[in-house]
Amino acid sequence: MSFVMAMWRRWPLVGSLLDVRNNAAMKYQEWAKTYGEVYQVQLRNTNVVVVNSAAAAKALFQTNSHALSSRPVTYTFHKGAPSSASFTIGTSPYDESLKRKKKGAAIALNRPAIQSYVPYLDLETKSLIRDLLDIGKMGTVPIDPLPMIQRMSLSLVTTINWGVRVPSIESELFREIVTVEEELNRTLTATSRSLRQRRDKYMAKFDEDVARQVEEGLSNKPCVQASVIKYKEVELTSAKLRSISLSMTSGGFETVANSVHWTIGHLALHPELQDKAYEQIRQFSGPGLPDAAGDQKCAYILVLAKESLRYFTVIPLALPRVSIKDIYYEGALIPTGSTVYMNAWACNRDPGLWSEPAVFRPERWLEHPDATVFTFGLGYRMCSAHLLAARELYLTFMRLLSSFRFVACGKIRCDPREDIKNPKDLIMAAKPYKVMCIPRDEKGLAECLTVDE
Numbered sequence: 001m002s003f004v005m006a007m008w009r010r011w012p013l014v015g016s017l018l019d020v021r022n023n024a025a026m027k028y029q030e031w032a033k034t035y036g037e038v039y040q041v042q043l044r045n046t047n048v049v050v051v052n053s054a055a056a057a058k059a060l061f062q063t064n065s066h067a068l069s070s071r072p073v074t075y076t077f078h079k080g081a082p083s084s085a086s087f088t089i090g091t092s093p094y095d096e097s098l099k100r101k102k103k104g105a106a107i108a109l110n111r112p113a114i115q116s117y118v119p120y121l122d123l124e125t126k127s128l129i130r131d132l133l134d135i136g137k138m139g140t141v142p143i144d145p146l147p148m149i150q151r152m153s154l155s156l157v158t159t160i161n162w163g164v165r166v167p168s169i170e171s172e173l174f175r176e177i178v179t180v181e182e183e184l185n186r187t188l189t190a191t192s193r194s195l196r197q198r199r200d201k202y203m204a205k206f207d208e209d210v211a212r213q214v215e216e217g218l219s220n221k222p223c224v225q226a227s228v229i230k231y232k233e234v235e236l237t238s239a240k241l242r243s244i245s246l247s248m249t250s251g252g253f254e255t256v257a258n259s260v261h262w263t264i265g266h267l268a269l270h271p272e273l274q275d276k277a278y279e280q281i282r283q284f285s286g287p288g289l290p291d292a293a294g295d296q297k298c299a300y301i302l303v304l305a306k307e308s309l310r311y312f313t314v315i316p317l318a319l320p321r322v323s324i325k326d327i328y329y330e331g332a333l334i335p336t337g338s339t340v341y342m343n344a345w346a347c348n349r350d351p352g353l354w355s356e357p358a359v360f361r362p363e364r365w366l367e368h369p370d371a372t373v374f375t376f377g378l379g380y381r382m383c384s385a386h387l388l389a390a391r392e393l394y395l396t397f398m399r400l401l402s403s404f405r406f407v408a409c410g411k412i413r414c415d416p417r418e419d420i421k422n423p424k425d426l427i428m429a430a431k432p433y434k435v436m437c438i439p440r441d442e443k444g445l446a447e448c449l450t451v452d453e
């Protein structure tokens with residue numbers, strides 16, 4: 001008991017949740033030098049345990065996976081919001097309903113299911129390359145690639161979830177979904193009722209279309225909603241199906257888009273990394289675009305994607321957990337009902353794990369292939385789609401780096417310690433920048449970009 005008291009006496013008080021979200025992960029990492037790798041802070045009226053080292057994160061989130069399987073029930077998400085925003089998998093507390101939703105999502109996101117999405121990965125990565133070529137006028141006009149990357153990421157979410165494409169950055173659908181999702185992802189406490197109503201509108205249309213197609217026997221394209229409806233072992237209500245749709249969109253769109261956007265900015269500043277990647281891809285795959293079905297076999301691009309996940313850690317504090325059992329760690333008690341944050345940023349940059357953690361160096365993963373990436377979280381509530389996300393990143397980098405040289409235009413500020421667009425956001429985005437996307441082989445590229453729309 002006295003040890004527990006000692007631990008509880010050590011909290012630094014940091015003010016409101018919104019204040020600390022401002023580069024919080026970096027501040028918390030710094031504080032660990034003074035207060036130890038696990039300590040508590042007060043966020044508004046809640047005491048929160050923050051876990052700041054790789055070893056502690058594994059001991060807590062992996063070894064105590066079940067004890068840390070719930071999420072906090074915040075007012076805005078669960079009590080004050082009657083519409084869809086209450087119910088993503090990522091914000092649901094642990095209960096029977098969550099278990100069913102997670103089972104449904106798992107069926108649609110396991111390895112064989114992901115294999116069936118290869119045609120979508122193929123089409124959307126090709127479309128990204130074509131957009132960069134067209135909008136960048138064959139590498140002659142500087143562009144910010146963000147909207148094109150967002151379209152790819154969004155269209156992957158919508159095709160994988162509902163079988164519906166987002167064909168162009170000019171489309172009404174693209175503008176509407178990007179506006180609404182960006183705003184709703186802004187913080188965990190986003191409350192706008194009208195935004196949620198706008199989201200409900202496009203989600204309802206997609207959900208109803210899939211349900212009708214399944215009922216009429218017309219659904220022949222693989223997609224999450226159709227597989228979950230058809231898989232009778234887990235019968236899900238329409239509310240739970242909607243929850244899966246919401247989870248896929250809020251979980252999958254900005255995370256992948258921002259990871260790619262940060263990385264392209266960084267690569268534009270480091271042509272030597274691009275050249276090495278290009279050389280490795282060419283040794284590995286023949287002329288033309290690398291095969292979409294190739295499953296992460298080019299070792300250098302695989303480690304480049306891992307390093308991108310580590311270095312940018314786009315959700316620096318992962319998503320908060322709540323303990324459903326008492327946990328004892330290093331002689332101290334984390335009582336049932338505690339809120340616990342994994343500082344994924346600090347774990348990914350743990351000097352006990354990595355030398356020069358602040359340097360982007362893909363080779364570190366070749367030297368330590370079994371090291372952990374903390375970016376997707378750990379344990380029962382880790383990212384449901386980490387296999388899919390890793391595959392999306394791999395193919396995107398494979399194809400982008402085999403197609404283009406990215407040349408920085410003007411000053412690109414792309415250091416994740418300093419250059420976050422909105423430091424209070426849940427998902428960390430890079431500041432806008434411009435690059436020239438110069439085709440490495442203009443003629444060859446044009447030939448292999450016959451995209452079936």
Ligand code: HEM
Binds near residue numbers: 249256388
């Ligand atoms: C680079 C891409 C991605 C990153 C960095 C990422 C990161 C995360 C993190 C940190 C969590 C919380 C984990 C925890 O509490 O330990 C999470 C949860 C989740 N993610 Fe992802 N994610 C990515 C892509 C995706 C995609 C593509 C989807 C779906 C299409 C997705 C769906 C989900 C869902 C449903 C959850 C909630 C899991 C639960 O609460 O049980 N994520 N993700």
